[in-house]
Amino acid sequence: MRSSTRSAxxxxxxxxxxxxxxxxxxxxxxxxxxxxxxxxTGAPQGAVAALGQAMEQGALGYTVALGLPAxxxxxxxxxxxxxNVDLDPGRVVITPGSSGAFILAFTALFDTGDRVGIGAPGxxxxxxxxxxxxxxxxxxxxxxxxxxxxxxxxxxxxxLAGLMVASPANPTGTMLDRDAIAALVGACDAAGTSFISxxxxxGIEYDKKAVTALEVTDDCYVINSFSKYFSMTGWRVGWMxxxxxxxxxIERIAQNMFICAPHASQIAALAAMECxxxxxxxxxxxxxxxxxxxxxxIEAGFTKIAPPDxxxxxxxDVSDLTSDSRSFAAEILEKAGVSVTPGLDFDPxxxxxxxxxxxxxxxxxxxxxxxxxxxxxxxx
Numbered sequence: 475m476r477s478s479t480r481s482a483x484x485x486x487x488x489x490x491x492x493x494x495x496x497x498x499x500x501x502x503x504x505x506x507x508x509x510x511x512x513x514x515t516g517a518p519q520g521a522v523a524a525l526g527q528a529m530e531q532g533a534l535g536y537t538v539a540l541g542l543p544a545x546x547x548x549x550x551x552x553x554x555x556x557x558n559v560d561l562d563p564g565r566v567v568i569t570p571g572s573s574g575a576f577i578l579a580f581t582a583l584f585d586t587g588d589r590v591g592i593g594a595p596g597x598x599x600x601x602x603x604x605x606x607x608x609x610x611x612x613x614x615x616x617x618x619x620x621x622x623x624x625x626x627x628x629x630x631x632x633x634l635a636g637l638m639v640a641s642p643a644n645p646t647g648t649m650l651d652r653d654a655i656a657a658l659v660g661a662c663d664a665a666g667t668s669f670i671s672x673x674x675x676x677g678i679e680y681d682k683k684a685v686t687a688l689e690v691t692d693d694c695y696v697i698n699s700f701s702k703y704f705s706m707t708g709w710r711v712g713w714m715x716x717x718x719x720x721x722x723x724i725e726r727i728a729q730n731m732f733i734c735a736p737h738a739s740q741i742a743a744l745a746a747m748e749c750x751x752x753x754x755x756x757x758x759x760x761x762x763x764x765x766x767x768x769x770x771x772i773e774a775g776f777t778k779i780a781p782p783d784x785x786x787x788x789x790x791d792v793s794d795l796t797s798d799s800r801s802f803a804a805e806i807l808e809k810a811g812v813s814v815t816p817g818l819d820f821d822p823x824x825x826x827x828x829x830x831x832x833x834x835x836x837x838x839x840x841x842x843x844x845x846x847x848x849x850x851x852x853x854x
Contacts, residue, residue, distance in 0.1 A: 647782025
């Protein structure tokens with residue numbers, strides 16, 4: 475049977491790395507996972523309890539395509555609490571994870587063949603989803619001087635239909651401040667380029683609060699999820715905020731593509747938003763892990779890093795250590811029992827010289843992983 479040209483997307487390398495780590499574990503080895511961007515904690519207990527109660531009360535069927543009204547209202551309230559943004563709940567759309575939001579956003583905003591700019595290094599699925607939708611991803615090589623975030627000069631005169639940014643970013647954890655976001659929004663407005671802000675790591679910040687694009691403009695798409703700060707990766711529930719005149723556009727597409735986000739996950743997500751004590755406890759773990767990583771990686775010999783403002787990653791330039799980060803990651807897994815992600819996922823042009831380390835797991839795991847990395851590098 476034939477397959478479409480749109481289906482020729484690249485593999486998600488981190489998933490291949492996870493499979494290799496799982497195979498090593500199946501063979502009896504103890505592997506420290508620094509490859510996966512998944513919280514080591516589960517959903518907040520209040521979320522689990524709320525879902526159990528709802529399931530006892532009756533069947534959970536379809537919701538309306540835009541999501542449970544109570545959840546949309548609570549998310550809008552959060553924008554007031556976190557950012558002092560007065561958001562109409564009618565502009566909030568509940569989605570099947572942020573991945574579902576990307577599909578909806580790209581479908582609503584772009585036509586076949588449109589060019590969409592994405593910062594490199596950046597989350598690899600942007601590129602692959604765009605390809606699968608017959609759109610053209612345009613990598614914008616970012617610089618360490620700009621902390622691996624795009625600036626207007628990176629796409630000046632490039633005739634882009636859209637620009638996708640992320641702050642805090644994956645794989646670097648770096649953030650855009652208000653002036654930087656305003657500059658990007660202004661450049662997009664001037665060029666007629668749609669602006670999409672991936673804010674999935676908001677809430678996981680260290681020295682300062684992340685800025686939402688909604689503080690700068692209403693003429694944008696903002697995408698977020700319950701996967702990271704709310705520790706609900708497997709529940710597959712996220713949201714997007716769109717301009718008022720795009721709500722019906724998104725609703726029609728969502729009705730046909732997804733019907734709705736999972737009802738059970740929406741109930742749990744609503745309850746999770748009231749579990750601040752538990753969520754801040756998770757943040758205490760990330761803060762401790764970040765401090766260990768910034769010290770321990772340098773001690774091990776990974777010295778070229780951009781200290782993360784948020785998320786739970788450290789992105790390291792390892793060009794002084796290898797010319798092939800994929801084989802280097804395989805060597806680290808084999809000899810140190812630590813699973814890390816080669817940068818090819820995030821930057822096809824320059825990723826052979828970078829690695830991403832995740833510190834989303836327990837502090838004990840991070841400490842053990844760093845000890846193993848130090849021993850591996852000392853013996854190398």
